[in-house]
Amino acid sequence: MEDTMSLVKALKCRECEREYPLEPIYVCEFCFGPLEVAYDYDRIKKTMTREKIETRPQNLWRYRELLPIEGEPSDALYTGFTPLIKADNLARFIGIKELYIKDDSVSHPTLSFKDRVVAVALAKAREFKFNTVACASTGNLAHSVSAQGAKAGFKRFIFIPATLEYSKIIASLVYEPNLIAVDGNYDEVNRLCSEVANKYKWAFVNINIRPFYAEGSKTHGFEIIEQLGWRTPDNIVVPCASGSLMTKIWKSFKEMNIIGLIDGIKTKVFAAQATGCSPIITAIKKDIDVIKPVKPDTVAKSLAIGNPADGFYATQVVKESGGFGEDVSDTEIIECIKLLARTEGIFTETAGGVTLASAIKLKKQGYIKEDSSTVLCITGNGLKTQEALHGHTMQPYHIKPNLLSFEEALKKIEGTKG
Ligand SMILES: *Cc1c(COP(=O)(O)O)cnc(C)c1O
Numbered sequence: 478m479e480d481t482m483s484l485v486k487a488l489k490c491r492e493c494e495r496e497y498p499l500e501p502i503y504v505c506e507f508c509f510g511p512l513e514v515a516y517d518y519d520r521i522k523k524t525m526t527r528e529k530i531e532t533r534p535q536n537l538w539r540y541r542e543l544l545p546i547e548g549e550p551s552d553a554l555y556t557g558f559t560p561l562i563k564a565d566n567l568a569r570f571i572g573i574k575e576l577y578i579k580d581d582s583v584s585h586p587t588l589s590f591k592d593r594v595v596a597v598a599l600a601k602a603r604e605f606k607f608n609t610v611a612c613a614s615t616g617n618l619a620h621s622v623s624a625q626g627a628k629a630g631f632k633r634f635i636f637i638p639a640t641l642e643y644s645k646i647i648a649s650l651v652y653e654p655n656l657i658a659v660d661g662n663y664d665e666v667n668r669l670c671s672e673v674a675n676k677y678k679w680a681f682v683n684i685n686i687r688p689f690y691a692e693g694s695k696t697h698g699f700e701i702i703e704q705l706g707w708r709t710p711d712n713i714v715v716p717c718a719s720g721s722l723m724t725k726i727w728k729s730f731k732e733m734n735i736i737g738l739i740d741g742i743k744t745k746v747f748a749a750q751a752t753g754c755s756p757i758i759t760a761i762k763k764d765i766d767v768i769k770p771v772k773p774d775t776v777a778k779s780l781a782i783g784n785p786a787d788g789f790y791a792t793q794v795v796k797e798s799g800g801f802g803e804d805v806s807d808t809e810i811i812e813c814i815k816l817l818a819r820t821e822g823i824f825t826e827t828a829g830g831v832t833l834a835s836a837i838k839l840k841k842q843g844y845i846k847e848d849s850s851t852v853l854c855i856t857g858n859g860l861k862t863q864e865a866l867h868g869h870t871m872q873p874y875h876i877k878p879n880l881l882s883f884e885e886a887l888k889k890i891e892g893t894k895g
Pocket residue numbers: 589590591617618716717718719720721722723779780826828829856857
């Protein structure tokens with residue numbers, strides 16, 4: 478058993494750098510800045526090696542020195558270490574030499590990258606001795622907290638906008654949490670949850686546990702580095718809701734560099750949003766630091782956060798890395814869900830359509846170069862947002878159960894192929 482406890486130093490304000498003890502708190506009392514987990518990198522550098530990581534089980538805990546948990550992980554042993562797929566068919570289509578899909582659409586147990594953050598949040602909630610976990614969700618978080626919370630034996634309160642995709646509601650309900658469908662959009666659900674979190678002693682994974690929860694996203698970045706053979710890509714395209722995933726991928730690259738497991742960072746970070754909810758992209762394009770909240774109206778519900786908590790930090794990552802951002806229409810999102818399916822055999826949810834469609838635009842505009850290595854973050858599974866494709870797919874060939882009928886259909890099929 479390894480002692481990782483003291484590798485985590487404190488919570489630290491992102492703005493004024495004041496330090497706080499490791500407790501379920503998330504805001505600086507002095508400047509209201511968000512708190513973040515700080516590590517003892519000098520010590521981590523001495524104990525964390527490539528070889529050590531490579532011999533560990535293929536789950537997100539293989540990077541445990543850079544995660545804020547104490548002791549041996551006992552849950553989420555199948556979460557993380559999703560495939561990094563070389564996407565040669567799609568690469569030819571877009572015109573990029575070296576293209577990869579980081580495929581969290583197959584992340585366990587609930588088929589989105591939220592399983593990473595929830596794994597860390599629940600481990601922390603247990604350490605803090607909470608019996609109830611809760612969240613404000615755009616869909617995938619609801620699914621993941623419902624499932625992982627069931628396995629870990631927590632009482633669960635899950636708050637969602639009532640207009641969420643039906644398949645995500647069913648996918649959450651099957652684990653029998655207390656599902657609260659709120660008449661309002663995500664930002665209203667989130668505001669309500671902040672009030673509830675003040676009153677009830679629950680672990681709200683993305684409110685009072687947020688500094689710990691958000692660290693789980695770093696494993697998406699650590700894995701990309703390891704799977705590329707301990708290097709960073711030239712470009713990475715990341716879908717943004719609150720902006721947390723993107724800022725944490727950047728943190729993961731920096732940490733790998735600080736502790737000497739990679740030899741520098743050469744990555745430009747690109748943000749992707751739906752035009753119907755693009756407050757972060759608007760700020761990037763206008764080159765301003767202030768995020769102007771919007772009312773979301775997009776098929777990409779998992780990214781529909783109009784007032785993104787980490788929006789400012791996301792724009793800073795783009796600036797610092799020399800990247801950019803793009804937003805895409807609902808039509809482009811649907812087209813790109815289908816494009817990824819027919820070229821790479823991967824069925825992603827609407828957020829994945831956002832990522833791919835934005836990447837194509839960025840390539841056309843010259844921000845992503847043809848002879849570069851590029852990673853697209855595909856963060857969720859298409860089975861969860863099938864409604865989005867209703868009326869937008871081919872139809873089956875409907876036949877009678879006899880050979881004649883089949884062969885008539887075959888003629889049509891070969892006719893259409895020309
Ligand atoms: C939550 C989510 C994101 C992005 O989340 P952030 O709030 O920006 O960290 C991306 N893709 C999917 C599928 C999600 O559910």
